[in-house]
Amino acid sequence: MRTSACVLALSLAAAGPAIAQDHVHAQGAHGGLGTVVFPNSGKTAAQADFIRGVAHLHSFGYRDAAIAFRAAEKADPGFALAYWMEALTHRHPLWGQEDLPAARLALSPLGASSQARVARAKTPRERAWGGAIEALFAEGKEVDRARAFADSMRRIADSDPADLEASAFAALGLLGLGAQVGKGITADDAIRYAENVFAKNPKHPGAAHYLIHAFDNPVRAEQGLPFAREYAKIAPDAEHALHMPSHIFLQIGAWEDVVASNERAWAASRAWAKQNNLDNAVLDYHSLTWLQYAYLQQGRFRDARALIDTARTLMASGPANARYSLWDFWFQYASASGDWKSVSVADPLSVDEAPDAGAAFPLPDMVQAGVAAVSRGDSARAARILSLLKARRATAVPGSYSNNGYEMGVALIAGGIARLRGDQLGAIAFYSAGADIExxxxxxxxxxxxxxxxxxxxxxxxxxxxxxxxxxxxxELLLRKNHSASLLGLARAHRAQGNPAAAMQAYRQLLENWKRADADYPPLREVKAGASSSPGIILN
Structure with a gap:
């Protein structure tokens, strides 16, 4: 068959010389998705949809990517790569989501078995891609499948570093594997592959995106700042690209940038849902929760509380969103403001059943419900939740991420219960153990x-x-830079310790965060006084 201008060039080392690549820009109904170069053996009629789908996939626009790949399949029913790429839209590795039956269903028109599907690829390199994706959706444990995909994509990329799509998906594969085995284990290799792509195609959506994810930690976030500044410019029509820079901005405590990113992302999500006649369940509540968090860091409690009402209205008028609930917004607001009573939200779990009923509850919900019970002074309910949490902790692998979450949750709730009972030393001991883990x-x-x-x-x-x-x-400030409540605590501790210069420095940093704070927020008076050269302040 004749190869199109987008032929999958650059074969494996044993497969002969590379075929020249042509640049194809992803545009169309969702233009502004970045520049993707993915030569392949598909028909010319399938190219625009295929490239658009790949660009959406790199920005985690899974629904739009699937639509584009299905259009490419319709234009060229024998285009094997389109089916494999559609299958990838059903796996969201950095969100902890996978619909394995849907992925396998997407592959089924291509053939009844992995071997039959791979045999339909028209070039050695496409067969290698197919083998990698088939391994991802084969039988077996998720971690083993993720490792097989990452290793396969690395081999393809290493065979020809000029194949930028292979490097991009190698980076994604490694990040996905890191979500299973520990991000730090795979981050350096993911960075290497993504930086190769960014250096050769600075408009590639996946390169900047994956580098942001790889640098999304307190120690390395500054290294991700250049890519955070670029990604929204690379793919301004991808809603997720508008949000993602805030992963780096949040790590460095740049609250104005976090707000700007997520206000844009939320507006884009609303516009996208309206344009596609979709219900409110698909809205990007992820960006909205980040926006609320940034408002809280800025002392904008009215704006943060208003988002509870926004979420309440939207969630009440359509199907539930599987990842977020009204509780998420309420708990985030209440824990930052200390206002646990003025807003009424249904608790996400009931703990009146047998202790083993806790197995159905997500860990964060259990911990949050326990913290809320303590904060409301309900030690009996907090104790019931603590029992459930301890039972779950007993089943976790020591040292694992989930086990650490259980340990922190137990420390928070047990420490809170001890505090309610007047056992200050006991509370300190519980909190100290949890703090060491955190x-x-x-x-x-x-x-x-x-x-x-x-x-x-x-x-x-x-x-x-x-x-x-x-x-x-x-x-805490090493983990969460420029965190407002921690700065306030630090300033107060320095002041009480008799170190007014250090206290003033912390107050001044906090005042910069709170330059748009609610004027009647009680601690604001203290912070303004502490940030000045005046010797006396009032501790609330």
């Missing part, structure tokens, strides 16, 4: 399991352990 972590995004170091530091101040409190807040 300090070893590498958080990304707004915390779904509340920080332990924050209540630990505040409790240390209350017990006049000021040096220890300073250390607790400093540890």
């Amino acid at each position: 300090a070893k972590g590498s958080p990304a995004g707004p915390p779904i399991i509340p920080p332990v170091l924050l209540p630990y530091g505040n409790l240390l101040i209350a017990n006049r352990m000021h040096s220890e409190a300073v250390r607790a807040f400093e540890r």
Whole structure:
């Protein structure tokens, strides 16, 4: 068959010389998706849809990508790569989501078996791609399938570094594997592949996107800042590309940038849903939760609370969203504001059943419900949730991410119960154990399991352990840079310790965060006074 201008060029090392590549820009109904070069053996009629689908896939626009790949399949029913790429739209590795039956169904028109499907590829390189994707959706444990895909894509990319799509998907494969085995294990290799793509095609949507994910941790975030600044420019019509830069902005505490990114992303999500006549369940509540978190860091509590009403209205008028609920917005607001009573939201779980009923509840929901019970003074309910949490902890692998989450949750709730009972030393001991676990972590995004170091530091101040409190807040600020509540705690600890210069520095940094804060927010007076050269302040 004649190869099109988008022929899958650059064969494996043993397959002969490379075929010249032509640049194809992803445009169309969702233009502004970046520049993708993916030579292949498909018919010319299938190329625009196929390239558009790949561009959407790199920006995690899974629904639009699937539509584009199906259009490419219709234009060229024998175009094997289109089916394999459609299957990838049913796996969202960095979101912890996979619809394996849907992925296999997408592959079924191509052939009844993996061998039959791979045999339909028209070039050695396309057969290699097919083998990698077939391995991802074969039988077996998810971690083994993810490793097989990542290893296969690495081999394809290593055979020809000029094949930028292979490098891009190798980076994605490694990040997906990292989500299974630990991000730090695969991040350096993912960065290497993605940087190769970015250096040769700085308009590639996947390169900047995957580099942001790879650098999304407190230690390396500054290295991701150039890519965060570029990604929204590369793919301005991809809603996720508008949100993703805020992963880096949040890590460095650039709250104005976090707000700007997510206001744009949320508006784009609303427009996209309206344009496609979709219900509210598909809206990007992820961006909305990040926007609320940034508002809270800025002291904009009215704006943050208003988003609860926004979510309530949207969620009430359509099907439920599987990833987010009204509780997520309420808990984030209440834990930052201390207002646990003025807004009424249904609790996400019931703990009146047998202890093993807790197996059905997500870990964050259990911890949040326990923290809410403590904050409302309901020690009996908190104790029931603690029992469920301990039972779940007993089944977790020691040292694993989930086990650490259980340990932090137990520390938060047990410490809170001890505090309610007046056992200050007991509460300090629980919080201290949880804080040590938290300090070893590498958080990304707004915390779904509340920080332990924050209540630990505040409790240390209350017990006049000021040096220890300073250390607790400093540890939290290493994990969450420029975090407003931690800055407030640090300033208070320094002040109580008798270090007014250090207190003033913390207050001034916080005041910069709060330059748009609600004028009547009570701690604002304290912060303004502490940031000035005036010697006296009032601690609330």
